[in-house]
Amino acid sequence: MHSHPSNLPWPAIRIASGLIVVVAAMATFSMWWPSLSRWVDATLASQRGADTSDHAEADAHAGHDDDAASLVLSPQAQRNLGLSDEFLRPIELSDYRRSITVPAIIVPKPGRSSIIVSSPLNGVVTHVHAVTGEAVMPGDLLFEVRLTYEDLVETQTAYLKTMSEIAVEDREIERLEEVTRSGAVSGKLLLERRYAKEKLEAFAKSQREALRMHGLSDRQVQEIGENGKLLHNLKIVAPDVDTHEHDDELQLTQISTRQVSFAQPAPTTSQPASDLGVNHDPLVIDDLRIHKGQAITAGETLCALSDYSQLFIEGKAFENDAAAISNATQQGWRVDAVLSNTSPREVVRDLKLVFVSNSIDPQSRTLSLFVELPNEVIRDETNRDGQRFLAWKYRVGQRLELRVPVEQWEQQIVLPVDAVVESGADWFVFLQNGRNFTRVPVHVRYRGQNSVVIANDGSIYPGDVVAMKSAHRMQMAITNQSGGAVDPHAGHNH
Missing domain, CATH: 2.40.420.20 (conserved putative lor/sdh protein from methanococcus maripaludis s2 fold)
Incomplete structure (x- = not known):
C-alpha cells in the first residue's frame, strides 16, 4: 500500500524542494550564469567609480581651500x-609697552618760551629796529631811547661833581705833602685835607651804588668818572634766554651793538638755521607795542619775545590713571605724541615725561602731565631788507594725543x-x-x-x-x- 505525498512531514518537503532547485540550477547553469556574472561585475565597477569620484571631489575641494x-x-x-x-x-x-591715550595740547614752556622786554628808565623812543614777526638773536638791537629820567641825570651829575672834587683834593694833598716836608705848613692842614678826601670817596661810593641800582654796570660807572660824560642814550637789545651776558648792564651810548635789520646782505633763499651759523635759538617778536617818538616810562612793556625751540605738551589724564602715570615717570619710560591733524598721522616718539602735576583739577577731575617737545625750524627766510622770518614745525595751541606706557x-x-x-x-x-x-x-x-x-x-x-x-x-x-x-x-x- 502506497502513502500520499500529502502525508509526508513539512521538513522533508522543504529538503526535497531544495534538492529539486539545486538540480535544476545545475542543469541550466550555462543559460543563466553569464548574465549574472556580467551584472555583478557592472555593479562592482559602478561602486568603485562612485568611491573614486567622492575621493576626487574631496581632493578638489581641499585644493580649493589651499x-x-x-x-x-x-x-x-x-x-x-x-x-x-x-x-x-x-x-x-x-x-x-601697553599704553593709555590721553588728549593733550602744546603749551609754552614756563619761564622760557615768553620773554617781556621793558624799559628800565624813562625816555623817548628815537629808533625802532624791529617789526612784528621778525626773528632776532640775543644781543640784536631792538630800540634806541633818549633818556629823560631826571633822577639818573641828577645822580650822574652829582657823581661827576664828586669825582671832580676828589681830583681837586688829590692835587691839594700832593701840594701840601711837599710843603709839609719843607716845614712851611703844619701837618694838621694836610691831615684835614686827607679827611675831606675820604668823605668825598665815601659819598662817591654811595653815588656809584645809586647808579648801579639804576641799571648801570661797574664798567659804565667807571667810564662816567674817567671820561666826564653823561650817558643819555639807551640801547635796548634782545636778551638771551640761557645766559645773562646782556642783562648785567644797560646798553648805553658807548656800547657796541648790531642792528636787527639792514645789518648785512642776507640770502634770499630758504636755509635751515644750522646752515646760517646760528649758535643761539632765535627769538620771535610776537607783540611790538611802541613806535618812534613815543614817551615811555620805567617798567613799561616794549615788546614780547617768544622762544619756540623748546615747548611743553600738556596732557590731561583721568584721575584713576594717576598711579599708572606716576609709575611710568619713575620707570623713566618715554612717551609718544600723535598729531591727529596730519595725513598720514605723524607720531613723535621717545619724548621725555618731565613731571606730573601734584593737584587734580577740581572742575574736570583730570591730572596734568607735561612732556618736553623739541621744536624745529621748517622755514627760515630773510627778505631784501635784512629782516628774518621763521616758521616752526610745532605751534602753541596745537592739539594732539599722548601715548603713555603703563605696562611693559x-x-x-x-x-x-x-x-x-x-x-x-x-x-x-x-x-x-x-x-x-x-x-x-x-x-x-x-x-x-x-x-x-x-x-x-x-x-x-x-x-x-x-x-x-x-x-x-x-x-x-x-x-x-x-x-x-x-x-x-x-x-x-x-
Missing part, C-alpha cells in the same frame, strides 16, 4: 596695497594693528614668500589701538616676512577668490 588661503600678488598689486619695503620686513622680537612686556612679537585681520574666531597674518602671501592663523595676546602682540607659539617666527598693513583688504581678496570661483561639479551627477 588656494583660498593664499594670494599671488603682482608687484603692481603690492604697490596698490601699500606693501613697500617699509611694510614688508622680517619679524623682530621687541619689548612692548619683554621680547614679544609686536605688529601694527593693520597687519592682522579677524575672521570669526581666528586672527590671521599674511606671510610673504616671493609673490605669494599665505594666510597664517595666529594667537593675538593683546590688541591695542595701534599695535598687536602675537604669541610666539610657532605659527610665525622671528625672521619671517609678513605684510605690516592691508591685511583686511587681502582677506577680502581671499573671500572674493573663494566665493567667486565656478563650481566644477555643478550640473553633474555621480
